[in-house]
Amino acid sequence: MYELLEKVKVLEPTNPNKSTALFGGKASGILNWNDIAYPHFYQHREQIRALFWRASEVDMTQDTKQFPTLSHQEQDAFLKIIGLLATLDGPQTDVASRISNLSTDPSVKSIMSTIADQESEHNHSYAYVLSSVTTLDKQIESFETGRTDGVLLKRNERILEVYNEFAESPTLLNVLKAMVYTSLLEGLFFYSGFAFFYNLARNQKMVGTSTMISYINRDELQHGRFISDLFRATLAENPNYNTSEFTNWVYDQFRHSVEQETTWSWYVLGGIDGIDLIEMEGYIKYRANKMLRLLGLSDIYEGFTENPMKWIRAYVDNFDDTKTDFFEQKSRQYTKTSDLNGFDEL
Template identity: 70%
Template sequence: MNSYINKAKTLEPLNPNKSTGIFGGRSSGILNWNDIAYPHWHKMYKRLVGNYWQADEINMHSDTKEFPFLSNEEREAYLKIIGLLSTLDGPQTRTALLLSLYATDPSVQSIMAVIAQQEAVHNESYSYVLSSVVSLDEQNESFQLGRKDPILLKRNEELINQYNQFVEEATIENILKTLVYTSLLEGLFFYSGFAFFYNLARNNKMVGTSTMISYINRDELEHGRFISELFRATLDENPDLNTKELVTWVYEHFQKSVDLEIEWSKYVLGDVEGIDLEEMEGYIKYRANKMLRMMGLNDIYPDNIENPMKWIRAYVDNVDGTKTDFFEQRSRQYTKTSDLNGFDDL
């Protein structure tokens, strides 16, 4: 029986400090990082905190000058993809906080708090980059896409349904399914958009925006790593939910998400020079396989085990820890410029 669970109490001194369960367990609410149920999660917390950055520390001056000279197709894709990213990261802030409210392991509460804060920074960064290149009216139009664009609405429908289902029915099964969609969001749904900005950068266009995206990408890789581990640990603690039905549900929703992401990439990148849509499709399937393996499941696309777009690796820290930051090889200016680019006028 998959019964409802209550939100974790803030402080329960009669319970042990080390949690007896991630969700639905018992803990005092007192966090001693040297005495937690999953000790290696302290390293994850440290990595997340070490990624701290702020949007207005990235110089957008060159992007401001370059944006009008992009092709019409590039400008349209730029605005649509920023609209997509903001549609995903805004709700993700709230979902991370909501998951933390039900977590009875205080280490998970702390990690999810950091993730929520980083998602809030990501969402601010989209406002920041748009304020650097377009008018307020155009900014607002881009942020309306998540509510109005039919392809984007179709693409996000299952994600929205599952997140809202968790809000309405707080069960461990819905937590597991929400973690699946969080994993998809962090590890798959962003990547056609990331590829667009990296493609601009490898053609020496909009390097400030791509620098920003590389930091967001690095954060999302760490988020995806933790969410995958959280899924596995929660499933291990609740073996009655480790059923054929749940595993089938995961595979079906991964396949559905891949199909929708491919459809979206063709819609938003189809006319953009330098993006090979066949490669993009292979990359999306490669990312799906990788996320499934991280969650302890099997590949579903046996022909897409290798990354067909290896040039992307030069633009962001790798989830396995191999740092190959392309931008360190260039004379990028990493300075605070919020008082110069009009962001404070929003």
């Protein structure tokens, strides 16, 4: 039987400022960024904070005009994918807050609070996009997708199971499992949806929406990096959880998630001009391998170490690049890119 973690007190002056453990340790609650247990967490904090943006700063004027001109398949995929993204991003604010409440490291609390705020803006952005391009009835219908679409419900069964178990029984093991699924959300589950919007953009369609998606995508990449780092550090502090049984559980979740993401992509992207579904399946496996490496594990899909969808790299900024000036919205010209374009491999 695993012991439940307790919510951390706001202030406990008898404890040291530097936390003694990420979870289940002691800390005063006073955060001094120059005296934290994991100094490199400060770089995560700075990188995540540097990504501030608001949905309302993205110009949707052309998208409003273009949406009615999309094919029926494109409109249907657009609404279903927004529904998927809202279903996944909405709970992330809550999950980030719950992890924050359980951590005894004040630097983790601070970073997770920023992540929670950004996830809230992601969810708002989906409503903002839909309100710009379609009627209220269609907006509501899109947000109902996560509760009513059979394929999506099947796809999200394990996410629901792991997140709800974490909420109801916040043990350290369930925190670790929630981190695994947060990593999957940030680094794998969104990507067939992102690809759909980027494919529209490279055909000069719905560029405002794709711009918004690229901002979200970049946030998720940074979130995924921090969560993976936090996961590894937590396991290092608690080596008794670093078992072959748990490792096999993680691999099983990744295999299952790749299967579900692939099924979803064939369901929602079938017939979309410009999307090669075989290529998409390879891209999903490539993303899974990359996220496993971030978690400190090995590839499970041989031959998928390189991004098979090179063109998608033009739509997200490099991790280390200076952020785009979001306050000077410009019309983007999207073109296929070479391997030498300098963008980070997604």
